């Protein structure tokens with residue numbers, strides 16, 4: 001039984017989806033006004049692993065993640081650059097997915113854009129006004145009246161009094177609002193800003209309303225999982241709940257939040273050996289190192305990402321690739337289908353415990369050691385089964401191994417040359433063996449002789 005730490009319950013809960021065998025999942029997506037940073041990468045990988053694992057264990061997963069393509073920062077930057085909001089947002093959305101594709105993050109089944117769901121947001125706002133939970137300020141917009149919802153604060157575990165006291169830092173101050181914690185559902189248009197017609201005058205939706213409206217519209221009442229980064233727990237998802245439940249809807253059943261990314265050093269610059277931009281980290285150490293570093297840590301904990309940590313993760317991935325190369329040299333073809341079910345059970349136990357990936361990767365690392373020992377001892381069947389188990393588990397985490405052969409052309413030719421060299425060595429024809437080695441070297445192939453055979457990979 002999968003157990004999930006639910007942010008709202010602040011406890012582990014058995015995961016029982018709305019419809020057994022089907023999981024509906026919504027994750028707050030990007031506001032594309034700049035290039036993605038490390039935090040975007042981590043959040044995306046965390047929920048990609050959740051999604052992949054649920055599908056891997058047999059659930060049918062519907063994954064929805066939004067794009068906030070209209071927002072204050074987009075409007076400001078588009079003005080700065082002399083471009084339109086939609087062009088700016090589209091550009092940075094492309095940049096965002098360019099990097100996430102490199103990381104192997106699966107594209108959502110649906111990727112709703114805020115500007116395409118304005119009618120649904122207006123319907124929800126009208127429901128809130130009718131329910132007496134929202135009010136109109138002429139020329140300013142529509143606001144949610146927090147005080148009308150006694151349950152407000154149940155996700156971030158704050159009382160109304162605490163909220164009022166802490167208001168100011170993260171909440172827009174507006175003298176006309178009935179309370180400083182009330183938040184905008186609809187913002188009246190300022191001159192030159194993109195706007196939509198509405199019963200409350202031309203304007204645009206507030207940020208929070210989009211996620212409530214789009215998740216309910218696409219996934220329906222009481223969908224299963226709602227995810228996002230920890231930095232967003234307040235006020236964004238709190239407001240999403242308020243908007244949905246305040247209008248009488250049943251919102252998400254489970255709330256997951258991933259921890260923040262920390263970068264050491266006062267200035268988060270490359271010159272200190274650290275990164276802030278996702279692309280730089282991937283360029284330097286590869287996408288699998290980034291993913292490995294993410295799964296080495298529990299998704300709810302803070303994660304320190306720096307050059308050393310990424311280098312260590314890259315070395316771990318190299319170790320797995322080396323196993324795959326050795327196995328290939330020994331003539332082993334392992335596929336996930338050949339996994340050892342009792343061993344897989346240990347991986348599942350770790351993952352079912354609130355996606356405990358640090359434990360899960362420790363289990364996989366143990367199989368790698370055992371597979372290498374089996375190869376050392378010439379126990380090829382055992383090595384093949386262990387490697388199959390490794391591949392099966394890594395599949396759930398979204399990691400594929402590189403056995404060095406690549407998928408490029410010429411693999412058969414290289415195999416044949418390596419075999420010719422092996423034959424020449426067996427016949428103690430060292431001159432012939434060296435000639436073949438030179439030929440392979442000219443093709444960019446690196447050879448490595450091991451007790452169980454010759455491994456090759458491309459330089």
Ligand SMILES: [Zn+2]
Pocket residue numbers: 027028029211236240
């Ligand atoms: Zn959201």
